[in-house]
Amino acid sequence: MSTPPLDALTDSHWHDWLTWAETQGLSPPADPAFATMRQRVWEASEYVAITAARHPAEFAELLASGDLAHTYAPGDLAQRLAARLADVTDEATLHTALRRFRRREMLRIIWRDLAHLAPLDETLEDLSELADVCIRGALDQLYPWACAEFGTPHDTSGRPLQLLVLAMGKLGARELNLSSDIDLILAYAQPGTLDGGRRALTYEQFFVRLGQRLVQALANQTVDGFVFRVDTRLRPFGEVGPLAMSFQAMEDYYQSQAREWERYAMIKARPVAGDPDDIDQLMTMLRPFVYRRYLDFGAFESLRELKRLIAKELYRRGMDANIKLGPGGIREIEFIGQAFQLVRGGRDPALQVRPIRAVLALLAQRDLMPAEAVAQLDAAYVFLRLVENRLQAYRDQQTHRLPDDGPGQLRLARAMGYADWAAFAVDLDAHRRRVQEQFDAVFALPTTETEVEDAPLSAVWQGDRDPAHELDLLARAGFTDSEQVRTRVQQFRDACVRKGLSTRGHERLSLIMPHVLCVAAGCAHPDLALERVLRVMEAIVRRSAYLAMLAEHPLILTHLIQLSSLSPWFADQIGRHPLLLDELLDPRRLYAPLRRESLEAELDALLVPVTADDLEQQMERLHQFAQGNQLRVAAADLTATISLMVVSDYLTEIAEVAVRRVFALSHAHLMARHGQPTDSSGADSGFLVLGYGKLGGIELGYGSDLDLVFLHGSDTVTAMTDGAKAISNEQFYARLGQRMIHMMTTRTPSGQLYEVDMRLRPDGAKGLLVRSLKSFAHYQADNAWTWEHQALVRARPVAGDPQLAAQFAEIRRAILCCERDPAHLKREVREMRHKMRTTLDQSSAERFDLKQGAGGIADIEFMVQYAVLRWAAQHPVLTDWTDNVRLLDTLARLDLLPGQCAQDLTDAYKSLRAAYHRSALRAQPKSVAAAELRPERERVRALWQELMDD
Incomplete structure (x- = not known):
């Protein structure tokens, strides 16, 4: 039995449509299910009811087409709009066609949402696709018209330049709601001057005019309504900045003047129109601005402050009922996801995704949040976004405020599938409470921030009390030479002042240093522990991101101090490479070194975002991989979590994985340039890397160098590679060996991968860098010294061609099994x-x-x-x-x-x-x-x- 209608007026709109239909010889579907859906939609959306009554033919066409009952296939919307725009000849007819197209599709989307025919993801996707095709469809018309009027802008190579449109916010993430505006940023690749039109224009003037026409085509209110409200205030310099900017101007802005909130906005930036090459260039330029290569815990602090400002504004306006910005609302879920993205996205490219539900799923997969908490946030997000859509579907208005009148509350409750407001409110409040709890847990102030005033040793750091009192505090805490410790802390504090540390930096140190003193005092040798950790602090004190990390996670400090007290090597590694502080964040990882398969997977993840020709970044990521994993081995070793024999196994596997990847990257680089060597034995590369000494004996220690020998499978002097730039096999393999050594031994800002010793190759330092396997066998049989056979005892393949590895094993066995006096x-x-x-x-x-x-x-x-x-x-x-x-x-x-x-x-x-x-x-x-x-x-x-x- 159908539910009595709430509003007789909206019901009368249906009668208006029925009257029109009767005159046209039409009738609605007789299916009772249709009647139930129709009543639900008309009650929940005055917009649909009025639109159907005013434009009855459009609703009749929707019924006849069957589109109300079906999901669109990919590309359907674009094809439908292209057909609508086929006869457009000027901006007036463009405006009309776009608005009528939008009106039809909005009727369909709202119907499917309110009739419970489309899940939330489909609704958001359809709305986002509608905006995308309208933007592109409008631009496809406006751009050639502008070129005909003003001339066509070209880059320095003569390629026509197009307007690039970045969708921000919900459209950028393809999460558009039913009555959302669309946030756009407009850009173009290169500056220049047009002189083909009636008067000279700069490219900026051309693209600003084009951008204005695009905004008008979408946002101007006409007799047919609007397409989408457009907000361009997220562009550089906001409302006072040019509507369209060149890539260089944008890069200058984001490098030097952008504010912190603009990083959050850029997480969702998605190109929806523009030349693919230009799109790649712009997104490559923007990525480092958004995602830092270190763990950026300053994001928690900044988002916490931004949330405070929002809460203050809501309180001032009395908008606690706002389901987007209010407590436990949609924005808090987005902030949680964005915080983890900003903190970890530079190190974990998988987190560089736009939809919040995809981000939440990754947080659970990577164990960054408990799976149950993520499930609660995801359920709340779906619920709240449905509420948001039902609020906006009523009158196609951009509202997030819960109704406070009885009919409005009942209408929303029934649109959400509840019998009354009370039942709906129970679930709504439960979802918001859970969101609030998770938000508070993620953005909770670090423990030291609330306890610092009570920490006895904070007086030592502040240095504003009687020296005798400070010495007494240090002695009672457990330090041996209180006077020396006080002097050392004072030197560090004075050095921070001389270095011009920011106010925020001093605030963070005020949180960190009492904790440093307290933990160091509890070590077996407190004075030594403090000295070592102060050296680390001196190395990172000017780097705000690391201070933010330590302030947000005092546990990192605890691990750093305790492990440094056991090992100066550990402290020196952190001091030279502060990026390694990231490894101290998760004790489960810190004291559980990875084995080969997991090492390979971690290195894969690190190298995924690096392009094939970016040698510097490849080396940086390899260094980061090796140093981080060696640090984990040391942490487990120092705490006796693993035994001696396993320490060498771990360190050897790290080196092997690194050498194999260096080989693979080097080989791929040379293959791209010169092709594959021909007439070379082996299953694939025809190249073999042998490990000698500690690497070959699976006995690497901390800081061990790698004894390597390179062999190849080519025996024909005249053999060449098969690429466009062919070189001899000998040259190919020599260059391969040289590139590998370069990648492993070159020092970059993050240090050196490994020291490499090649002197165990045939003829030692005077010999060829790479020898053929056949000549190696002859040398070992006829010319090698006894000590070289001793070295062969510990030799084994660590990378390269498996077929050559098997051949080497036979040669090695034959040499070692020779009869000797x-x-x-x-x-x-x-x-x-x-x-x-x-x-x-x-x-x-x-x-x-x-x-x-x-x-x-x-x-x-x-x-x-x-x-x-x-x-x-x-x-x-x-x-x-x-x-x-x-x-x-x-x-x-x-x-x-x-x-x-x-x-x-x-x-x-x-x-x-x-x-x-x-x-x-x-x-x-x-x-x-x-x-x-x-x-x-x-x-x-x-x-x-x-x-x-x-």
């Missing part, structure tokens, strides 16, 4: 070790060199290498591994070493390696006090004498 082999290994110790051992009476000292790591490595070369001919399984621990385990299983020799060497090796890692993290020489590890060292020396000196 044991006495001759032992003498050569022993002599080489003696030479190394003589030239490299840094041991003294007070310190023991962990690697080169007698009884150190190198002695163990040489004994293992000797054993492999000595017995591999009889036991080829010894060639299966490249790392010392598994090789010693294999030697033990084969019973090739006497007694507990293998186990003793393994235990000593692990102890020495652990000390080696600790020394690196303490930023100390790789040595220990002469008394440390003495039993392990003595056992290694004894085994050396037993195995190598007889």
Whole structure:
């Protein structure tokens, strides 16, 4: 049974249409479902009721076409408008055609929304598409008319320049509501002067006039109404700025004069008209303005302040019932999404999307917000946007205010599917309350901001109390040398003043520094911890984004101080590369280093936004990847979350993933320029990267360099690549190797990826950078020294062609399995070790060199290498591994070493390696006090004498 109508007037409008239909021999569908939908739509939208009565033929056509019941296919609207505009000859007829087209489509969209035939996403998409096609349709007519009148603007290459239209706000995100204005910014690629018309015009004058005509075509009120209200005040300089600006003028503005809120607005900027090349150029220029490459926690502070201003304005106007701007409204949901986008979008390009529901989904996927909270926000957004559309559908007016009269409340409730206002209000209030709770949680003031006045050590930072009182506070807090600590804090505070820190910077330090003092005081060595973290603070104090991050997330400070107290290396890394502070944000990630598959995925995400020809950014992202992951390994290592043997595994995998990506990027670059080498063996690239030393042995430490050897599969001297700019295979592979070394070793603002040592290649530093696999095999068989075969024990492929890798494995096995004279082999290994110790051992009476000292790591490595070369001919399984621990385990299983020799060497090796890692993290020489590890060292020396000196 149908519900009695609320308004007899709107019902009379239906009778008006029926009367007209009868005269035309028409009748509405007899389907009862249609009658129910019609009554619901007429009750909820006076606009539809009146429009159908005034333009009955349009509604009749909608009924006859079946469009009310169907979803449009992509491109339908554009085709329909093109047909409407086919006979347009001037601006007057253009205005009329656009308005009548809009009126028909609005009837359809509102009907489908109110009749519950279209979900919210379809309604928003249809409205946005309607605006897009109207903008483009109008411009397609206006631009040639303007060119005919004034002349056509061209760029320096002679290409005609077009007006570029950026949609902002809800249209930019394709989330337009039923009676929204559209926010537009107009631009053009290059300045210039037109001289083909009746009088000379600058390009700015041309495009401003074109823009004015576009705005008039869309927004002017005529007897047929309007198409869309247009707001152009989001453009640079607002209302006082030119309506259209050149890209260069826009870039200058956004780099030097744009305000913070303009960054938020630009999140949703979407080109809807313009030349594709111009669009790419403009969006590439704007992206760094919106998305910073660091985690920009200043966004929380700014959005928090913007929300305060909005709330203050609403309170002044008494507009708490505003579902867009009021408490728990649509804007708060958008602010939550925008905050995470601005903070993380530069590091995570996936967040650089416009629709808020897509952003919310990503927040859940990336665990940036609890899935339940995101689900609540998404449900609230859908509910509130439906309410917004139902409010605006009533009279096609841009309103967000809930009705306060009984009939209006009942009308809205029934349009939303509720029997009465009370039932509707319960759900509305619940959604708004949940939004408010999530908003307050996301934008809550950092803990230190509310506690700083009560923090005892804040007086030490402020330095405005009696020195004796400050010294007493420091002593009671746990600092050893209170006077030295007070002096150091004062020096840092004075340095901040000299550096001209902003007022906001000083405010942030007032939040941060008492917390720094408090956490440092709780460390095992508080004075040392404070000194180390102050060095980090000195490196970042002028960079407001990092101060904002620390102020917003005191937990980052806690991790920084505690880990720095354990390792000066950790503090030095952060000080040199403050971008690494980002890694301290999430303890789950900080103390859980990634394995190979996850490392690959993270590096993929970092490199996605970088173009193939942007070598500098490729290197920056690779550095960021390696440094961040090495920092996580160190954090887990320092807190004993992972064991020694796993530390090297993690560090080696980071290096392998980085080397493989450097190879892939370098190879792709050369392939694009020169094509693929021909007549080269291998499954794809014909190039192989070998890891020697610690990389080959899966034993990398902090700061280890990479021992690499490059091989290729081409044996024909005359073979060439197959590209347009063909070069010889030899040249191709040499350039490939050179580019890889350049990418890994060149220092950029973020440092260096890795030190690379190529001296283990055939003929050492005098040899070719890249050798063919066949010549490598000949060299190893005929010319290599014993120490080069020792090095081969630890060699393995780390990147490149899998077929060449298999061929190398066969060559390596064959070389290592050669029969050798044991006495001759032992003498050569022993002599080489003696030479190394003589030239490299840094041991003294007070310190023991962990690697080169007698009884150190190198002695163990040489004994293992000797054993492999000595017995591999009889036991080829010894060639299966490249790392010392598994090789010693294999030697033990084969019973090739006497007694507990293998186990003793393994235990000593692990102890020495652990000390080696600790020394690196303490930023100390790789040595220990002469008394440390003495039993392990003595056992290694004894085994050396037993195995190598007889």
